[in-house]
Amino acid sequence: MSTVVLLLFTGLGLGALYFLVAAGLSLIYGLMGVLNFAHGAFLTLGAFAGWEVARRTGSDDWGIFLLSLLVGAAAGAAFAAFTEFVLIRRLYQRHIEQLLITLGLSLAAVALFDGIWGTDPVFIQGPAWFKDTTEIFGARVPNDRFVCIIAAVLVLLAMVFFLKNTRYGMIIRAGVENRSMVTALGIDVRKAFTLVFTIGGAAAGLGGVLASHYFGYVSPMLGGSLLIFAFIVTVIGGLGSLTGAAIAAVAVAVLQQFANFYLGGTGDFVVVLALALVLLFRPSGLLGRTS
Amino acid sequence: MTAAAEPRPILRIERLNAHIAGQQVVEDVSFTVPAAGITALLGRNGVGKTSTIKAIIGLIDRTGAVELDGVRIEKESTYKIIRSGVGYVPEDREVFSKLTVAENLRLAERDDAPRRQLVEELFPDLVARSGQMAGTLSGGQQQMVSLARALLNTNKILLVDEPTKGLAPKIVAEVAETLAEAAKTVPILLVEQNLHVVRQLAEGAVVLSGGRVVHTGDALEFLDDAELTQRLLGVSADPLAEKSAGKGAAL
Amino acid sequence: MTTDTDASGVNSAGTGASQGTSTPGSPAGLRQTAGDGRSAPPAGPRLTRRRILGAAAGLAGVVLLVLLPLLNLSLPGVLPGPTYTPGSLQLLAMCMLMAAAALTYHLLLGVAGLLSFGHALYFGAGVYGLAIILQNLDIPLLPAMGLTLLVVIVLAHVVGSISLRVSGIPFAMVTLAFAQAGSVIVGRNPDGTTGGDEGLSLRTENLPDFLVGVVNTRNLYWLALAVLVAVFVVVTWVQSSRAGHAAAAVRENELRVRVLGLQPYLVKLLIFVVSAVLVSIIGMVFLLLQSGAVPRAISADLTITLLVMVVLGGVGSRWGAVIGGVFYTILDQRLTTLANSDAIDTLPDILRIPLSEPLFILGTLFILVVLFLPGGLTGAAQRLAERRNRRSGTRHSTAASREILEESA
Ligand SMILES: Nc1ncnc2c1ncn2[C@@H]1O[C@H](COP(=O)(O)OP(=O)(O)OP(=O)(O)O)[C@@H](O)[C@H]1O
Ligand SMILES: [Mg+2]
Numbered sequence: 001m002s003t004v005v006l007l008l009f010t011g012l013g014l015g016a017l018y019f020l021v022a023a024g025l026s027l028i029y030g031l032m033g034v035l036n037f038a039h040g041a042f043l044t045l046g047a048f049a050g051w052e053v054a055r056r057t058g059s060d061d062w063g064i065f066l067l068s069l070l071v072g073a074a075a076g077a078a079f080a081a082f083t084e085f086v087l088i089r090r091l092y093q094r095h096i097e098q099l100l101i102t103l104g105l106s107l108a109a110v111a112l113f114d115g116i117w118g119t120d121p122v123f124i125q126g127p128a129w130f131k132d133t134t135e136i137f138g139a140r141v142p143n144d145r146f147v148c149i150i151a152a153v154l155v156l157l158a159m160v161f162f163l164k165n166t167r168y169g170m171i172i173r174a175g176v177e178n179r180s181m182v183t184a185l186g187i188d189v190r191k192a193f194t195l196v197f198t199i200g201g202a203a204a205g206l207g208g209v210l211a212s213h214y215f216g217y218v219s220p221m222l223g224g225s226l227l228i229f230a231f232i233v234t235v236i237g238g239l240g241s242l243t244g245a246a247i248a249a250v251a252v253a254v255l256q257q258f259a260n261f262y263l264g265g266t267g268d269f270v271v272v273l274a275l276a277l278v279l280l281f282r283p284s285g286l287l288g289r290t291s
Numbered sequence: 292m293t294a295a296a297e298p299r300p301i302l303r304i305e306r307l308n309a310h311i312a313g314q315q316v317v318e319d320v321s322f323t324v325p326a327a328g329i330t331a332l333l334g335r336n337g338v339g340k341t342s343t344i345k346a347i348i349g350l351i352d353r354t355g356a357v358e359l360d361g362v363r364i365e366k367e368s369t370y371k372i373i374r375s376g377v378g379y380v381p382e383d384r385e386v387f388s389k390l391t392v393a394e395n396l397r398l399a400e401r402d403d404a405p406r407r408q409l410v411e412e413l414f415p416d417l418v419a420r421s422g423q424m425a426g427t428l429s430g431g432q433q434q435m436v437s438l439a440r441a442l443l444n445t446n447k448i449l450l451v452d453e454p455t456k457g458l459a460p461k462i463v464a465e466v467a468e469t470l471a472e473a474a475k476t477v478p479i480l481l482v483e484q485n486l487h488v489v490r491q492l493a494e495g496a497v498v499l500s501g502g503r504v505v506h507t508g509d510a511l512e513f514l515d516d517a518e519l520t521q522r523l524l525g526v527s528a529d530p531l532a533e534k535s536a537g538k539g540a541a542l
Numbered sequence: 543m544t545t546d547t548d549a550s551g552v553n554s555a556g557t558g559a560s561q562g563t564s565t566p567g568s569p570a571g572l573r574q575t576a577g578d579g580r581s582a583p584p585a586g587p588r589l590t591r592r593r594i595l596g597a598a599a600g601l602a603g604v605v606l607l608v609l610l611p612l613l614n615l616s617l618p619g620v621l622p623g624p625t626y627t628p629g630s631l632q633l634l635a636m637c638m639l640m641a642a643a644a645l646t647y648h649l650l651l652g653v654a655g656l657l658s659f660g661h662a663l664y665f666g667a668g669v670y671g672l673a674i675i676l677q678n679l680d681i682p683l684l685p686a687m688g689l690t691l692l693v694v695i696v697l698a699h700v701v702g703s704i705s706l707r708v709s710g711i712p713f714a715m716v717t718l719a720f721a722q723a724g725s726v727i728v729g730r731n732p733d734g735t736t737g738g739d740e741g742l743s744l745r746t747e748n749l750p751d752f753l754v755g756v757v758n759t760r761n762l763y764w765l766a767l768a769v770l771v772a773v774f775v776v777v778t779w780v781q782s783s784r785a786g787h788a789a790a791a792v793r794e795n796e797l798r799v800r801v802l803g804l805q806p807y808l809v810k811l812l813i814f815v816v817s818a819v820l821v822s823i824i825g826m827v828f829l830l831l832q833s834g835a836v837p838r839a840i841s842a843d844l845t846i847t848l849l850v851m852v853v854l855g856g857v858g859s860r861w862g863a864v865i866g867g868v869f870y871t872i873l874d875q876r877l878t879t880l881a882n883s884d885a886i887d888t889l890p891d892i893l894r895i896p897l898s899e900p901l902f903i904l905g906t907l908f909i910l911v912v913l914f915l916p917g918g919l920t921g922a923a924q925r926l927a928e929r930r931n932r933r934s935g936t937r938h939s940t941a942a943s944r945e946i947l948e949e950s951a
Pocket of ligand 2: 340
C-alpha cells in the first residue's frame with residue numbers, strides 16, 4: 001500500500017511537470033499549428049534563472065524560493081515572447097518552417113546554456129522542508145512532490161479562468177477551433193499568438209524551477225528530456241486541449257512510475273506503447289478534435 | 292442589362308485573381324456593388340463564389356484591386372478589412388461550436404456601441420439560448436448566430452454566403468426577411484442558390500462561371516430570361532416551379 | 543530522460559541517453575557539381591542534355607574521389623593533412639556517409655513529404671544491430687549484415703504502419719516518440735548488450751582483414767564512397783519509379799492519388815521502409831568506420847542533424863542533401879577545432895562563449911537559412927546562376943522547397 005501511494009505521488013509530481021510543459025505546447029499548437037521545439041529551452045532557461053536567484057542570494061528560505069519561481073517564469077515568458085515576435089511571426093502560416101526555426105533555436109539555445117553554465121548538472125538546494133517527507137497512508141512522500149502538484153494545479157486553474165473569463169481567453173479558444181474565422185470577425189489574432197507563447201513560456205519557466213527541485217539539479221539537457229514526454233502527453237491528450245493535456249500528463253507520469261517499479265524499469269517503453277495504442281484507436285487523442 | 296448611372300459603388304472589384312492549392316479559382320473577376328440594396332452573386336456549384344468572397348476579405352491570397360467605399364483594401368490583412376466596415380456571414384455558418392451563443396456574439400462585437408438590442412429583437416431565440424454551446428444549436432439557429440455576428444456592428448457592406456443553405460422553408464423565409472430588413476440600412480453582396488429568395492431580395496446580379504464573370508445586370512431581368520438562366524445556372528428560373536421546390540436546385 | 547523510483551522514492555537524477563553534442567563526423571573537401579537535383583519529370587531535349595552533362599560531371603567527380611587516397615593533395619583549413627593520410631580519409635568517409643544519410647532523409651521529406659523525427663532509429667538499428675550481432679554470434683560480416691537488415695525491415699514496417707496513421711506534425715511527434723524508446727533502450731543497457739552510455743566497441747574477429755585497422759582506412763573510405771554512390775543511384779531510381787511519382791503526387795494531393803486507385807498509405811509506407819533500410823546500411827558502414835557504436839547514433843539529435851543538413855542544402859533536391867551533409871559535417875568539425883583553439887580562449891566571455899559552441903553557430907546559421915535562404919544552398923546557387931544568364935523557364939527550387947514544406951504540414 002505505502003509503495004502504491006508513494007508511486008502515485010511521485011507520478012503526480014512528475015505529471016505536474018509534464019503538464020507545465022505540455023500546457024503551453026498544446027495551446028500553441030492548437031492555436032497556431034506550430035510544434036514548438038524551443039519549448040524545452042524555455043524551461044531550461046527558467047530553471048537556470050531560478051537557480052541563479054538561489055545562488056546569488058545564497059539563501060534557501062521560502063521567500064527566495066518563491067522569488068526564483070517568479071524569476072524563472074518571467075525568464076521563460078520573455079524568451080518565449082521574443083521567439084514569437086522576432087522569429088515565428090515572420091513565417092506566418094508556414095508551419096513547417098516555423099517548426100524548423102524553433103528547432104534551430106533549441107539547438108542554439110541549449111549550446112549557449114552549455115557555454116554559460118557548463119554541460120554538467122548543477123545541484124540545487126530548496127527550502128529544507130522540501131527534502132523532508134510527509135506520511136500519507138504509511139508512505140513517506142517527499143515534500144517537493146506536493147509543491148509541484150500544487151503549483152501545477154494553480155497554473156491549471158489560472159489558465160482555465162483566463163480562458164473562460166477574459167476576452168483574450170475567448171479569442172484563444174475560438175482561434176483553436178477556427179483561426180481564420182476569428183480574423184474574419186475583425187480580430188488581430190496575432191496578438192493572441194504572442195500571448196499564448198508568453199503564457200506557455202511562463203508555465204514552462206515555472207516548470208523549469210520546479211523540475212530543478214524535483215530532480216535536484218539543473219542541466220542544459222533538462223528541458224529537452226522533459227519535452228519529449230510533453231510531446232507524447234499533448235498527442236495523447238489531444239492537440240489544443242488544455243484539459244486533455246492535464247489528464248494525459250497525470251496518466252502518462254503515473255503509468256511511467258508504476259511500470260518503472262513493477263515492470264522492471266520499462267516506464268518509458270510503456271508510455272510509447274500507450275501512445276501507439278491511442279493512435280491506433282483514437283488518432284486525434286483523448287480530447288482532440290475528431291478529424 | 293445596363294447599370295444605371297449611380298453614385299459611387301460601395302465595393303469595386305477589378306481583375307481579382309485567386310489561387311487555392313495551385314489551382315486558379317477566381318479569374319480576372321471585375322464587378323461593382325452599388326451603395327444600396329442587395330446584389331446577388333450567382334453561379335453553379337464550384338464556380339468560385341465563395342472563393343471570390345474570401346478573396347475580397349483576404350482569407351485567401353489574391354491579386355487585383357478591391358476598393359471599399361473608395362479605399363483600396365486588397366493589400367490589407369483580413370482583420371483590418373473587416374474592421375474597416377465589412378460584415379461577413381460565411382458559408383456553413385462557422386460558429387465557434389465550443390463557445391456559447393453569448394460568447395460567439397461577444398467575440399464579434401467590434402463597435403464601441405454594438406447593436407445588441409437590435410439583434411435581440413431580431414433573434415429572440417438566441418437570447419433564450421445564450422448559455423448554450425453554439426455547436427449544439429440546430430442549423431437554423433446557428434445561421435441566426437452567424438447573421439447576428441454581422442448585424443451587431445455598423446458595416447459599410449455585408450458579404451453573405453448562402454445563408455439559406457440546408458434550411459427548412461420556414462426558416463428560409465425568416466432569413467430572407469431578416470436580410471431584407473438589414474438591406475434597408477446596409478448594402479449586401481449575397482451568394483444564394485435559392486432563386487426564389489434571389490427574386491425576392493436582389494436588385495443586381497453578377498453571374499460567375501469557371502471563376503469568371505459571365506453576366507452582370509438587373510436581377511429580375513436575368514431571372515426572367517429562361518434561356519440565360521438555363522445556360523448559366525443550369526436551372527430554369529420559372530417562378531412557379533421554384534415556389535414548390537423551396538430551395539432552387541442549381542446543380 | 544529516466545525516471546526511476548528508488549527505495550526512498552527520490553527520483554534518481556540521470557539525464558539518460560544523449561550526452562555528447564558534437565557530430566561524430568569530421569571534415570572533408572568535396573567540391574560539388576552544382577546541379578539541379580529535383581526530379582525532373584518530363585525530359586525534353588534540353589533537359590536530357592543537361593542530364594547527360596550532369597551525369598558526366600558526377601562521374602568525373604566520382605573518379606576523382608576514387609583516386610583521392612592515391613594522391614597527395616592538401617586542403618589546409620579543411621583537411622587535417624594530405625588526402626592519403628588516414629585522418630583525412632576518415633573525415634572524408636564520414637562526410638560521404640552523412641551525405642548518404644541525408645539523401646535517405648531527402649527520400650522521406652523531399653519525396654514523400656514525411657517529416658520524420660525518428661530516422662535515427664533505423665540508423666541506430668544498423669549500428670547497434672550489427673555491433674550486437676557481431677558481438678554475440680560467430681558469423682561472418684555479410685550474414686550478420688543480412689540479419690540486421692531483416693530486423694530493420696520488420697521494425698520499419700511496425701513503426702511505419704502505426705505512425706502513418708497520422709500525418710503532418712502529429713506524425714513528427716509520433717516518430718520522435720518511437721525513436722526515443724529506442725534511444726532509451728540503448729541507454730538502459732539491457733543485460734549489458736548495448737553498453738549503455740559508453741557504447742559498444744566493434745568486435746573484429748569475424749571481419750575481413752581489409753576492413754580492420756588504421757592502415758586500411760582507405761578501404762573504408764572506398765566503401766563509404768561506394769555507399770554514397772549506391773544510395774544516390776537508389777534514391778534517384780526510387781524517385782523516378784512509379785512509387786516515387788505516386789509519393790510525390792500523394793504529397794501534393796492525396797485525393798488525386800486515391801482517385802487514381804493507388805493507396806496513399808501503402809505508397810508512404812513503402813518509401814518509409816526503403817529509406818529506413820538504406821539508412822540502416824549506412825549505419826552499418828558507420829560502425830565499421832568508427833569501430834564502435836555510440837548512443838548518439840540512435841539519438842533524436844542525429845535525426846535533427848539530418849534534417850538540418852537537408853534544409854541547409856535545399857529541401858527537395860538530391861544534390862542539396864549531399865551538399866548539406868558534406869557542408870554540415872565539415873563545418874561542425876572546423877567549428878569544434880575553432881572552439882578548442884587558443885585564439886578563442888583569449889576573447890572576452892561575450893564572444894568566447896558563443897564561438898566555443900559549434901551547435902550555437904550551426905543552430906543560428908540554420909535559423910538564418912530558413913528565414914532568408916528558402917531553398918537552402920542549392921536554391922541560392924541556382925538563383926545566382928539564373929541572375930547571371932537571365933534564363934527563365936526553369937522551375938525555381940526555392941518555390942519548390944517551400945511547396946514541399948507546405949505540403950508536409
Ligand atoms: N481548400 C480548397 N482546396 C482545393 N480546392 C478548393 C478549395 N476550396 C475551394 N476549392 C475549389 O475552388 C473552386 C471554387 O470553389 P468555391 O467554394 O469558391 O465554389 P462556390 O461557387 O462557392 O461553390 P458552392 O456553390 O458549391 O458553394 C472549386 O472547384 C473548389 O473545388
Ligand atoms: Mg460556396
